[in-house]
Amino acid sequence: xxxxxxxxxxxxxxxxxxxxxxxxTDTEYTLDRVDWHYHENAYFTFILQGNVIxxxxxxxxxxxxxxxxxxxxxxPHYNIKPTGxxxxxxxxxxxxxxxxxxxxxxxLQGSIKIMNADIKFLLYDIFRETKIEDNTTTLAIETLxxxxxxxxxxxxxxxxxxxxxxxxxxxxxxxYEFKDQLTLDYLAQTLGIHPVHLSRDFSKYFNxxxxxxxRKLKVEKAYALLAEKNLSLTEIAYGCGFSDQSHxxxxxxxxxxxxxxxxxxxxxHKFPSC
Numbered sequence: 001x002x003x004x005x006x007x008x009x010x011x012x013x014x015x016x017x018x019x020x021x022x023x024x025t026d027t028e029y030t031l032d033r034v035d036w037h038y039h040e041n042a043y044f045t046f047i048l049q050g051n052v053i054x055x056x057x058x059x060x061x062x063x064x065x066x067x068x069x070x071x072x073x074x075x076p077h078y079n080i081k082p083t084g085x086x087x088x089x090x091x092x093x094x095x096x097x098x099x100x101x102x103x104x105x106x107x108l109q110g111s112i113k114i115m116n117a118d119i120k121f122l123l124y125d126i127f128r129e130t131k132i133e134d135n136t137t138t139l140a141i142e143t144l145x146x147x148x149x150x151x152x153x154x155x156x157x158x159x160x161x162x163x164x165x166x167x168x169x170x171x172x173x174x175x176y177e178f179k180d181q182l183t184l185d186y187l188a189q190t191l192g193i194h195p196v197h198l199s200r201d202f203s204k205y206f207n208x209x210x211x212x213x214x215r216k217l218k219v220e221k222a223y224a225l226l227a228e229k230n231l232s233l234t235e236i237a238y239g240c241g242f243s244d245q246s247h248x249x250x251x252x253x254x255x256x257x258x259x260x261x262x263x264x265x266x267x268x269h270k271f272p273s274c
């Protein structure tokens with residue numbers, strides 16, 4: 001089985017940035033199938049455009065734009081790319097980087113599919129930094145990577161079974177119904193808990209209120225759709241459950257710090273003027 005070394009991925013890598021213990025690559029997937037292999041470093045795979053199927057010894061992931069995976073080092077897997085253009089952003093973390101920071105990654109064995117919207121927003125921020133490349137880029141990336149790993153551990157992504165059953169259930173409901181006109185009564189009845197209990201305790205497990213969480217889900221979906229050049233901003237706004245494009249622009253900018261159109265330029269390899 002082949003081992004891929006630092007900065008090495010199957011496909012055409014258009015950009016590689018080497019920092020101290022961190023390597024970032026922007027890669028187009030060009031092979032229809034990649035046989036079993038593993039990487040010498042732990043790393044994130046963030047799908048920016050297109051689709052790819054990744055399988056390991058336990059699971060198979062169908063990845064679309066916005067899908068985020070974390071792989072521990074030497075985790076064997078294979079890839080299948082459906083027809084069409086596919087592009088991924090990778091962040092590799094070398095062993096000495098973890099050692100220097102005294103990060104215990106024992107709980108992050110194998111592959112993990114990350115669904116948390118806040119963590120995905122951090123990956124988009126890191127990707128954006130790679131397109132700026134000024135004298136603060138290194139510091140910004142290192143800070144964002146540390147924040148990402150800390151949030152992964154703090155949000156109990158590994159020990160999610162410790163949360164009440166309704167927490168897992170409402171995640172599924174909001175994920176699939178975020179575009180609908182949801183009400184507190186509907187959610188409470190569906191979950192079988194009192195509306196006061198839901199309203200009071202939601203922020204304990206999600207670190208924000210219900211309304212803010214739903215806005216994050218809508219913006220997360222918009223991030224993925226903005227890579228599709230054939231979709232207008234108005235179509236994306238309605239497709240993500242926003243009442244109009246103006247509302248979409250405000251919500252997107254409040255979370256990302258830039259307009260949907262400027263983010264689209266970044267994905268297209270063009271960084272907008274400030």
